[in-house]
Amino acid sequence: MSRRLLPGIRYMSTNSIKRTMNDRPTPDELLTKIASYVHNTTIDSKLAFTTAKYCLLDTLGCGLASLKYSQVEKIIKPIVPQLGKIENGCQVPGTNYKMDPINGAFVIGTTIRWLDFNDCWLASEWGHPSDNLGGILAVIDFINRSNMGSTKPFLIKDLLEAMIKAHEIQGIIALDNSFNGVGLDHVILVKLATTAVVSKLIGLNEEQTVTALSHAFVDGHPLRTYRHSPNTNSRKSWAAGDATSRAVKLAYLVKDAQIGCIPSVLTTPRWGLYDTLFNGKPFKFNQRQQFQSYVMENILFKISFPAEFHAQTAVEASIEAHKKLNELGKNFNDIKKIRIRTQDAAMNIIDKNGPLYNYADRDHCIQYMVAVPLIHGRLTADDYTDEIAIKNNDIDNLRSKMYCVRDDQFTKDYYDPQKRSIANALLIELNDGTILDEIVVEYPIGHKFRREEGIPLLMSKFENHIKERFGDSEQAQRILQLSSENNFEDMPVHKYIDEYIMK
CATH class of the missing domain: 3.30.1330.120 (2-methylcitrate dehydratase PrpD)
Structure with missing residues (x-):
């Protein structure tokens, strides 16, 4: 049976019609690689755990030191006062705030980064992996307090392992990939690393962690404008708090709302991160292909000076x-x-x-x-x-x-x-x-090559920050004593953080 052709209309063969197939791809390799590392890799490096302990103490101390500045007080103050008094909320060290984990991550992340005085990682992309502690500590402390007595609490050792893995994710990606080279700020890696480790902490499985990571990558990412002349301003001191807070929210959205995965967020043509922001070039991993504990073992500490x-x-x-x-x-x-x-x-x-x-x-x-x-x-x-x-x-x-x-x-x-x-x-x-x-x-002096010289000074710095906030009090002495005990890693996180509450 022949078709009736209308005059003035150009017809084409159905054989030449290009159809877009809506086939869901498998998740990008980097997403699955990070998720597998978080869920399946056991950290057995004594050096990594020892370094992570020093990193934890130094980061907490720097957070306390920031609280004497009025702008910090204003930034971390809850917009709605009740949001700082959440029942069983995470405690913000050095204050009496009790917050939900999302706001808690922002506040803790902001205080620990404010002075730019703790750890640093320098590679093709520089950054501060301890920024991830904002989200990690807020979530662990919140879960411990919410599940008091009903489940085994997270211990300091669990916190240190999460820090090691967050350091590794941020630092390994930074080795050969310059985000600043395309105008993006390094806190994109804070959001990514925090999302990964927090996903496991709140009970997501490996597949759900991939989903959370896909959303971390698809977000709009901060420009570095606020770190450079002529626009440098204090946003650089709370940008990481913002990033780690966003990471916690994404992980909970996957858990509570089951938001769907964006599997080819990196590689999909035109719309993926590589094509959109990196001129079609995928991330490189030339020096170290495997996530282990390299970054924490080689982290740099700022010991003597609060200087970039x-x-x-x-x-x-x-x-x-x-x-x-x-x-x-x-x-x-x-x-x-x-x-x-x-x-x-x-x-x-x-x-x-x-x-x-x-x-x-x-x-x-x-x-x-x-x-x-x-x-x-x-x-x-x-x-x-x-x-x-x-x-x-x-x-x-x-x-x-x-x-x-x-x-x-x-x-x-x-x-x-x-x-x-x-x-x-x-x-x-x-x-x-x-x-x-x-x-x-x-x-x-904070370099790995000068560890023996640097660690005593790092601990002296920590003690100074503790006493500056709490005075030469019994509370200060308890913090210093607990922090130096041999069984420190076996202590429940919330019990340790209790010592940091401002009375």
């Missing part, structure tokens, strides 16, 4: 230069010029001239972080405040005498997985023409 990590060695060099000037009977007023020889990453992030507008601007300026120790022989969190910066013209005058140069060998050693140095060198010329010997510091 690429400047840590520059600050050490500046302290040494301050001492040298004193020995010569001179001071910063005698300086004519300073050359800062540094790595490529520091040039991209913290080489900054011109006016500095706020705390966040100053703690991400290598010239500022070198100037303060040359003048005062110190660098503390208070040195970034308006009170110090605006009232002291000497800092900006000294900054104007500095310039940075990129050193190829420093950059090469920075990316070398066997070294991971963060070198800086200061060359100072005085007004009388004298040129001091260049001061070179390759590895900061």
